Amino acid sequence: MFKVENLHFTYPKNKDETIKGISFEISKGEIFGFLGPSGAGKSTTQKILIKLLDQYKGAIYYNNQNIAEINDSFFESIGVSFEMPIHFSKMTAMENINFFLKLYKKNNDIEKLMKRVGLWEDKDKMVSEYSKGMKIRLNFVRAMLNSPEMLFLDEPTNGLDPTNAMILKDMIKEFKKDGGTVFITSHIMSDIDQLCDRVAFVVDGQIKEMDTPRNLKLKYGKRTMKLEYKENGKTVIEEFPMDGIGQNQTFLNLLQTKDIETLHSGETTLEDIFIHVTGVGLNHE
Structure with a gap:
């Protein structure tokens, strides 16, 4: 066009x-x-x-x-x-x-x-x-x-x-x-x-x-998986490398034994990419 x-x-x-x-x-x-x-x-x-x-x-x-x-x-x-x-x-x-x-x-x-x-x-x-x-x-x-x-x-x-x-x-x-x-x-x-x-x-x-946007998020994001779970009334946050995560026994054990609240990949946001690439915050232009 x-x-x-x-x-x-x-x-x-x-x-x-x-x-x-x-x-x-x-x-x-x-x-x-x-x-x-x-x-x-x-x-x-x-x-x-x-x-x-x-x-x-x-x-x-x-x-x-x-x-x-x-x-x-x-x-x-x-x-x-x-x-x-x-x-x-x-x-x-x-x-x-x-x-x-x-x-x-x-x-x-x-x-x-x-x-x-x-x-x-x-x-x-x-x-x-x-x-x-x-x-x-x-x-x-x-x-x-x-x-x-x-x-x-x-x-x-x-x-x-x-x-x-x-x-x-x-x-x-x-x-x-x-x-x-x-x-x-x-x-x-x-x-x-x-x-x-x-x-x-x-x-x-x-x-x-x-x-x-997807490719940029993959490029600038972290290849990690972060999960949050409850233990003794407190929220515990743990992060694992994405590579080989299917064989990571600690990660798999947590999935099977804990009450998981959230599970996130290390994907970044376009806001973060904007700031990284331009060097300028979105509210300070």
């Missing part, structure tokens, strides 16, 4: 490059996560991919066409949800939707979308009366207005309660199931873990790691 080759970009007033020669591909029907700390180049890359920025070096292909040579028909096939929802606050939600619908030749089923995100009952409310979460959900509807082939989502669930976040994640999964492709950036690693087929970690304008 997308092929990015040796992409470089420098903002006009900057001496240093923001994007320093990144290359990656996004397959059709794939959800691709693009992760990294603030200032790493995520938003800049997305703006280049959706043709908001040019003057880059390198090549970008969308459906085997160089995006520099594609006309405005490109925008008919993509949907974009920016992190900060921007709507006309002195118009109702439906007035906002109808305004943007006119920009596209192909239109989605708006009533179905609005009902799905729980906004249909409030469609005639002024957007200024909407909560932050409602504005985020309306933002997602707007990204889907033209039945796009490709979605660009920037922090799509940030600010949503767990129920509404799950609704949006389910809609993203269904979009993929129907053949859609997604480029997503988020600092909510559980969302990335649930949604993405592959992820790339970008640091200081360069891709440092790129693989499936």
